Amino acid sequence: MLEGSFDELPPAAFSISTAFPVQQPPQHSGLSGWVARRFASQSSPFETPRVGIYKVFDRGAKRVQKDSAARRDGGSPSRTVDYLRDEVSERLMERFLDIKKKFDTVVDLGCGPGHFSKLLEPNKTRKVVMIDSSKESLYRDPDEEFDVEIERIHADEENLLNILPRQSQEAVVSCLSLHWINDLPGVLIQVKEALKPDGLFLGAMFGGDTLFELRTALQLAELDREGGISPHVSPMTDTKDVSNLLGRAGFTLLTVDTDEVRVGYPSMWELLEDLKDMGEGNAILGRRHFIHRDTLAAASAIYKELHGTEDGAIPATFQVIYMIGWKPSSTQRQPLERGSAKTSLKDVL
Template sequence: MALRLAPKFKRVALHTRNFAAISSNSPHPSLNTVGPYQVFDRNAKRLQKDRAAAHDSGEKSRTVDYVRNEVADRMMERFLDIKRNFDTIVDLGSGPGHFTRLLETDKVKKSVMIDSSEVTLNRDPDSEFEVEVERVVADEEHLLETIDRNSQDAIVSCLSLHWVNDLPGVLIQIKEALKPDGLFLGAMLGGDTLFELRTSLQLAEVEREGGISPHVSPMTDTRDISNLLGRAGFTLLTVDIDEVKVAYPSMWELIEDLQDMGEGNAVIGRRNVIPRDTLAAASAIYKEMHGNEDGSIPATFQVIYMIGWKPAPSQPKPLERGTGKTNLKEVL
């Protein structure tokens, strides 16, 4: 196998693309069942994360932390801009603690890390964290079964929400778990994520097999997030988009790293095996359509960052229409 290039990170200009937003009003199923309106097999996703974190005692998983670590760094920039200290925060879908590892005791005293994968949650020892940590094995889709309503000052989520089936419902649960004027800070993958891989696999399947099947999971369109946060009851919203671009020697290293990240396909009805000749065709198409001048191929991870606050009487409110005292013509 070719040697992996060092991951390259780059902030780039964005172009949005429409994909289906995940929305469901179905009752919450258990982790081991598949409900009628589910898009993702949550049990399969948990097993993928378990296997990834257990491989080689977690060492293989640590080598592919670069995307989550980069996103956690950018989340922390936004967190530090909030001029408030917290006794305890909840790190929802924490994984091994990419965001919690960056916390310092002058800002936060304790982090409650929640994840559905026990192996992933316990991958790294407490000594790697500056703040006190508590680990809770629970499904992110059932937050209110683990956290009491109106009990938390802040809830954060770093690259976990793109795997939940009922995103509007989870956002409502997060809002309900917060105290009035509580903070929600999240980052999730958006619809342009891995569009290079998606298009290459689709073209290869059409060429070799005469049809396509889903291999990259559907993700929420960036324009939906503000509406979903508003519908969930959050106020003082901030939503922005960024991208992490990583260079790989070929598509094969990208697929290997995605598996080691626990980010394999978990769409219900997915194909478990892709013919080797289809993958070879996809690799050639990938390099031809998207390849870099140095022979490597890029992979785009589009990240949606969101901040919302639970309503409280003390929060600033917009003035009523007609109460302004400055004429806009004078300003312009």
């Protein structure tokens, strides 16, 4: 995290790739470092200890960051940076609506204040169960903002089977929370075990190219000013990793695709501040707790030189991996045997 504060800067304008209108995020003050990941936390006070899990993230620190972001000034700063999660939630909802099935209950895992849950309608589900490790974030927004019945559970997402009985759920959805999980393979297995046969898992998580502009700028600045580098942007997974992990967890009928959201800011400072208000500060174990001001100033100049646009703004790229998997069931449609097709692809083309 960064120390000190700075004068208020002009609002950042952002645009979404795929013909999204330019909008204005809020005014900014203060700074923060970002970190988003590869197999995402550390133990929390209500987490069941487990042995043999490689820890990348400090889950306790991450929960404090999210609580602080949701609590600050009545949650106003965190609401003003909802634009990223709202956009990804809408894209995830498009995939959810493509599934021609109504669910009695949907679990929103790592829900935050409920960006995805607020988009659910009664014709698609009766109830949503919201689970998040950050109590302040979980209860940030009132029930009136949801169109379906909601149940909120304050618990650690890494211990799902301590919350949900096995084979009890029809659908589990996770929108932009899995990148902070330490034991991602284990959590995916728990999701599969919590689902009923033919149950749905639908997820969105940040991919490996997320914030590559910020990553390169900070690394080059640290090399120049301090003679070495330290992690400020978390390691993250890629599409191939996600496909393999879903298969290893036992899901079938897999669908994995990627998309990008590009956000434009006046400078690196507004980007860092928005990441702080999103609760996306550095939570890597063994992280540095500050960055020298001259290193940050150098990183800002490098960022603008390498990636700046003609109008003086800087882009920030968020790669999002979307995934769909189903728990195996004898009633699922099965692919035909290889070589059993009766129509030649050559004839079709």
